[in-house]
Amino acid sequence: MEIDEDRSDVEKEEEEEDDSISDLLRDRFRLSAISIAEAEAKRNGMEISEPIVACISDLAFKYTGQLAKDLELFAHHAGRKSVNMEDVIVSAHRNEHLAASLRSFRNELKAKEPQSERKRKKGSRKDDKATASVVIQVVL
Amino acid sequence: MAEPIQMDTKRKGVDKVEERKRITCAMDDNDTPTFEPDLIRAIFKHIWTRKAQERERNEIQNPDALDSEVGAGTSKKNRPTSANANALKLSCELLRIFITEAVQRAATIAEAEGGSKIEATHLERILPQLLLDF
Numbered sequence: 001m002e003i004d005e006d007r008s009d010v011e012k013e014e015e016e017e018d019d020s021i022s023d024l025l026r027d028r029f030r031l032s033a034i035s036i037a038e039a040e041a042k043r044n045g046m047e048i049s050e051p052i053v054a055c056i057s058d059l060a061f062k063y064t065g066q067l068a069k070d071l072e073l074f075a076h077h078a079g080r081k082s083v084n085m086e087d088v089i090v091s092a093h094r095n096e097h098l099a100a101s102l103r104s105f106r107n108e109l110k111a112k113e114p115q116s117e118r119k120r121k122k123g124s125r126k127d128d129k130a131t132a133s134v135v136i137q138v139v140l
Numbered sequence: 141m142a143e144p145i146q147m148d149t150k151r152k153g154v155d156k157v158e159e160r161k162r163i164t165c166a167m168d169d170n171d172t173p174t175f176e177p178d179l180i181r182a183i184f185k186h187i188w189t190r191k192a193q194e195r196e197r198n199e200i201q202n203p204d205a206l207d208s209e210v211g212a213g214t215s216k217k218n219r220p221t222s223a224n225a226n227a228l229k230l231s232c233e234l235l236r237i238f239i240t241e242a243v244q245r246a247a248t249i250a251e252a253e254g255g256s257k258i259e260a261t262h263l264e265r266i267l268p269q270l271l272l273d274f
Contacts, residue, residue, distance in 0.1 A: 018190065025182060025183050025186060032166075032173065032176065033239055035173035036174065036175075040243040040244060040247075041243055041247060041258060044251070045256075046250055046251070046258050047257040047258065048246075048247075048258040049258070052260060052263055055260070056239055056242050060235055060239050060242075063235070064180070067235075068184045071223070071231075072188060072191065072221045075221060076221070081219060082221070082222045082223065083221060083223040083224065084223075084227050085224075085227050085230050088231055092234060094274065095273040098234075102233065105230060109226050
């Protein structure tokens with residue numbers, strides 16, 4: 001019984017440390033989220049209040065957690081230990097506009113790489129014709 | 141910033157927040173704010189190392205589980221998952237789009253109602269479809 005108690009004490013300590021790291025990350029995340037949200041609200045000619053932004057930020061933070069798990073699963077499913085761009089694109093499979101937007105972002109990233117990536121890109125240029133900044137349309 | 145600022149100390153506080161934002165927020169080519177790949181990497185790593193630790197704990201508790209190929213069951217290559225640089229940039233973009241979409245869709249509803257401020261009710265209305273899309 002004593003050994004079990006010791007282990008759960010260590011686990012508890014780890015958990016507390018975990019939580020404080022998580023809180024720190026969430027705070028940093030929120031700062032960026034606030035910038036992004038305010039810029040977008042401004043672009044739409046709207047104001048957005050801080051509690052709403054905090055809400056969106058926390059939601060996005062949780063989504064990031066789920067994204068991490070999904071990416072790990074996809075990479076592992078493909079027999080890899082390292083997540084690559086294809087995994088991220090697959091995780092956006094639920095909305096086709098979203099996936100297309102990420103694909104063109106990826107093509108831009110690849111285009112910026114100077115070296116040997118150029119040779120392999122014969123077929124993928126077709127997706128490029130759509131613009132670089134695709135706005136996702138919503139049918140309400 | 142159009143709000144009337146009353147005390148000097150308050151302004152300093154606001155400036156500090158602005159400065160922290162500038163330091164922690166990346167900008168992309170078009171000067172729109174986005175996430176820092178390092179921050180996203182830190183978040184992913186935090187989750188992945190925790191998962192790797194859980195896997196290790198489960199292995200200690202069930203040592204015979206997968207041991208058919210490796211002989212004396214130690215060192216199972218249980219390194220935590222990692223992400224390559226481009227995948228991080230793409231993830232930053234994905235998260236930026238998530239926030240942008242949430243704000244833009246809520247703004248559309250607020251506008252249709254004739255308001256100029258995005259409120260909780262607007263956010264509520266777009267939430268189901270947002271979560272289905274991502």
